[in-house]
Amino acid sequence: xVQLLESGGGLVQPGGSLRLSCAASGFTFSSYAMTWVxxxxxxxxxxxxxxxxxxxxxxxxxxxxxxxxxxxDNSKNTLxxxxxxxxxxxxxxxxxxxxxxxxxxxxxxDYWGQGTLVTVSS
Amino acid sequence: xxxxxxxxxxxxxSVGDRVTITCRASQSIxxxxxxxxxxPGKAPKLLIYKASTLESGVPSRFSGSGSGTEFTLxxxxxxxxxxxTYYCQQYNGYLTWTFGLGTKVEIK
Numbered sequence: 001x002v003q004l005l006e007s008g009g010g011l012v013q014p015g016g017s018l019r020l021s022c023a024a025s026g027f028t029f030s031s032y033a034m035t036w037v038x039x040x041x042x043x044x045x046x047x048x049x050x051x052x053x054x055x056x057x058x059x060x061x062x063x064x065x066x067x068x069x070x071x072x073d074n075s076k077n078t079l080x081x082x083x084x085x086x087x088x089x090x091x092x093x094x095x096x097x098x099x100x101x102x103x104x105x106x107x108x109x110d111y112w113g114q115g116t117l118v119t120v121s122s
Numbered sequence: 123x124x125x126x127x128x129x130x131x132x133x134x135x136s137v138g139d140r141v142t143i144t145c146r147a148s149q150s151i152x153x154x155x156x157x158x159x160x161x162p163g164k165a166p167k168l169l170i171y172k173a174s175t176l177e178s179g180v181p182s183r184f185s186g187s188g189s190g191t192e193f194t195l196x197x198x199x200x201x202x203x204x205x206x207t208y209y210c211q212q213y214n215g216y217l218t219w220t221f222g223l224g225t226k227v228e229i230k
Contacts (some may be wrong), residue, residue, distance in 0.1 A: 033217065035219075037166075037221075044222075045158075045160075045208065045209055045211075045221040045224070046221065047167060047211075050217040050218070050219070051217075052217065057217055058217065059216055059218050063217075068148060086162050095165055100168070104217065105152070105154045105213045105215075106153070106171065108156035108168040108170075108171040108177070109156075109158075109166075109168060110168050110171075110177065112165035112166060114165060
């Protein structure tokens with residue numbers, strides 16, 4: 001059974017940093033790209049960042065580029081999101097999700113974690 | 123950047139109704155479109171990928187169609203469990219995606 005378990009959320013002051021983790025199990029982690037999606041309170045889904053299976057390729061939404069860094073440790077089956085220079089508008093539930101296949105254009109995000117809440121406030 | 127327009131933003135319907143949600147892309151995205159269902163307090167659930175392929179375990183009353191710039195999600199006979207918010211999602215290339223703004227399906 002595929003499981004994704006996020007951790008690391010919490011309350012942080014504007015300008016602060018936080019690192020989210022997503023522990024994966026039930027599939028060959030290194031074979032799949034992984035992604036972070038966030039949802040501000042009462043708002044829709046926003047794609048944040050994706051990393052390829054081996055970790056050699058990454059990309060980011062313009063809203064987080066230069067502030068967030070996605071990474072993965074395939075030996076630990078864990079995905080990370082390092083968030084720096086946090087702003088109030090980064091307040092959201094952050095979900096990690098598995099990209100369905102290597103054929104990204106034909107894929108959705110087929111498994112999701114339960115989400116971890118990040119609140120940026122003074 | 124390719125823009126996605128999802129409509130309507132809210133839809134009121136009754137059990138048994140046929141429901142259609144539309145996503146339009148500002149330029150052709152071939153069949154690079156997925157649909158998700160999200161219930162309050164829960165993570166999204168993949169329903170359809172590659173515009174029309176039903177994800178395993180999803181009821182057959184859900185269907186997707188379209189290619190190029192116009193796509194639809196249809197629920198053939200709305201069930202009580204289907205009241206939720208639905209999102210389309212497009213692949214933009216280079217490991218980037220965009221979600222539509224969502225359609226909330228409410229009880230009429």
